Structures are given as structure tokens and as C-alpha cells.
């Protein structure tokens with residue numbers, strides 16, 4: 001009988017659901033598990049995230065619990081996890097990624113509005129704000145962006161209550177919680193636009209051209225202490241998804257290199273293009289089988305642009321190389337003083 005694995009995660013509905021997904025995957029290998037809830041600084045402090053400051057407001061307490069031996073593995077939303085490695089800890093698996101798109105929930109600003117008043121969008125993420133402002137400029141739409149806090153359902157509720165006209169949330173969280181009505185994963189972008197609802201509000205999937213996700217969005221990180229029992233560790237590595245790993249390593253290296261040079265908001269999406277993943281977990285056609293597209297918020301340029309965009313391709317065999325190369329390209333071609341200097345929680 002394999003001993004139960006203790007799984008620590010934030011005590012929010014989404015974190016709990018994500019921990020359950022890992023528990024189910026372990027159960028498929030005949031391993032039982034128990035959930036250990038962790039209260040984090042981000043949950044008890046209700047100021048804006050940009051005010052609390054520092055990265056890892058949601059993940060620090062889970063990491064502390066791992067180091068203290070309170071549980072065997074921690075399950076994080078990867079996009080909330082700081083890029084810096086934590087001493088004594090390692091990420092043992094990146095399970096298969098959810099949908100990486102963003103969802104616009106509420107009144108769509110592209111529609112004519114007779115009131116003449118700007119649409120108010122609630123978001124605390126400078127990355128989302130920068131891309132929304134650029135979209136609004138491109139479409140001649142007036143937007144006002146205001147901070148919003150709370151878990152996924154609370155944010156939707158605040159739109160329903162009329163405190164905001166709309167908000168933007170990750171498809172991954174909404175799908176895991178089962179909150180998107182009318183979603184057909186096979187329909188692609190066109191098949192879903194205009195037909196979706198979230199909490200009774202109109203919703204639409206944003207394309208990656210409209211908004212790039214946070215680095216690591218839609219992916220989970222299964223983290224453990226480096227001294228974890230080796231049998232449990234090798235079991236956990238079976239939860240790893242090779243394409244997801246390549247993608248998130250490219251995105252997170254891009255972020256890490258940029259963070260060293262500025263604090264601008266960053267959106268980044270890497271995609272494995274070959275889809276030729278061998279059963280033996282290596283990726284075929286190594287060469288140019290990984291793409292990366294990214295946006296970085298900048299102060300308004302002479303051409304009115306508020307975003308720097310960059311894209312390129314590399315190899316699944318060395319995803320960090322692609323991320324690093326594109327980040328250095330941005331840092332060498334753009335004056336860092338032109339990049340927006342805002343604390344970013346990357347959500």
C-alpha cells in the first residue's frame with residue numbers, strides 16, 4: 001500500500017480544485033492523498049496586490065509549509081510563482097496545461113454606447129491594463145481601468161453588482177471551476193465568441209492577438225522539498241507534461257531575464273508547434289518546434305504605442321534559450337526608461 005501524499009495549497013476554491021486535479025492524477029497511479037489547506041498573505045490582506053508588494057503573495061506560505069514538512073507537495077498556479085528558485089525546493093512536475101486564453105466578462109466595449117461614459121474595467125494586473133489600453137486606442141474606445149480584488153467568483157460578483165462594467169479573467173481558472181457556460185473546446189475562437197456566459201454575464205474568449213496571458217498561465221507547478229522520499233518523487237514526475245514544460249520554461253525565462261532589467265508588465269505565450277511528442281517523453285523534430293510571442297508595457301511611444309511586441313522561434317530541447325534570446329533582444333533594442341515601471345503581479 002503506497003502511503004498517502006499530503007498536498008498543500010491555498011485555501012481558495014480554485015486552489016482547492018487544482019489540488020484535487022493532482023490528487024485525481026495520483027489516484028490513477030494508485031496513490032492516495034490528503035489535502036492540507038494553507039492561508040496566504042494574499043488571502044488575508046485585502047489591499048491591492050500592487051500595494052502589498054513583493055512577488056509570491058499567494059505562494060510564499062505554501063513554500064514555507066513544504067520546507068517545514070507540513071505536507072509533501074505544494075500545488076501552485078504557476079503564474080503566481082516567483083521565477084527565482086527557492087532554496088531546498090524544486091518543481092517536480094508541470095501537469096498538462098489548461099486553455100491559455102483570457103476571458104472578457106461583462107459589457108463588451110466594442111459595442112456602441114449612447115451614454116458617452118467610458119467603460120469601467122476592473123483589473124489589478126498591469127499586464128491586462130496595458131493590453132486593454134492598447135486595444136482601446138486601436139479601436140477608438142474609451143476605457144477606465146480600476147483595481148479589483150478577490151477570488152474568481154468574487155470578481156464576477158462585483159461586475160454583476162454593477163461596480164464595474166467588465167473584468168478579465170483567465171480561462172484556465174474559470175474552466176477548472178466550471179464557470180464558463182456554452183464553452184465548446186472544439187469550436188476554436190470563432191465558434192465561441194459571443195455565445196458564452198460567466199455567472200449570467202455575457203463573456204467572450206479573447207484571442208491571443210487581443211491579449212497575451214501571463215507567463216505560465218493555465219499551468220500548475222507541483223513543488224516539493226529536494227529531500228522528498230525518492231519513490232514519491234519519481235511517482236510525481238509521471239504527472240509532468242513534456243510540451244507544457246517546454247512552453248512554461250521558455251515563458252518564465254523570458255520573464256526572469258526581463259525582470260532583471262525592468263519591472264514592466266509582461267505577457268508571454270510559448271507554443272510547441274510540432275505536436276510530435278514521443279511516447280518516451282522526448283520531443284521529436286528538435287530545431288524550430290517552439291514559438292514564443294510576448295508583449296511588454298511601455299510608456300506611450302511617439303507612434304502612440306503602449307506595448308513592445310516580440311516573437312521568435314527556438315527548440316523544445318532548449319526552451320530557456322528561446323526565452324533568454326528574446327528577452328535580451330527587447331532589452332537591447334528598447335531604452336529601459338521607456339518600459340513601464342510598475343510593480344507587476346503577473347496575474
Ligand SMILES: NCc1[nH]cc(CCC(=O)O)c1CC(=O)O
Pocket residue numbers: 058077078079080152168169170171172173174216217218219347
Ligand atoms: N492570482 C490570480 C490567479 N492565479 C491563477 C489564476 C487562474 C489560473 C491560471 O491562470 O493558471 C488566477 C485568476 C485569474 O487570473 O483569472
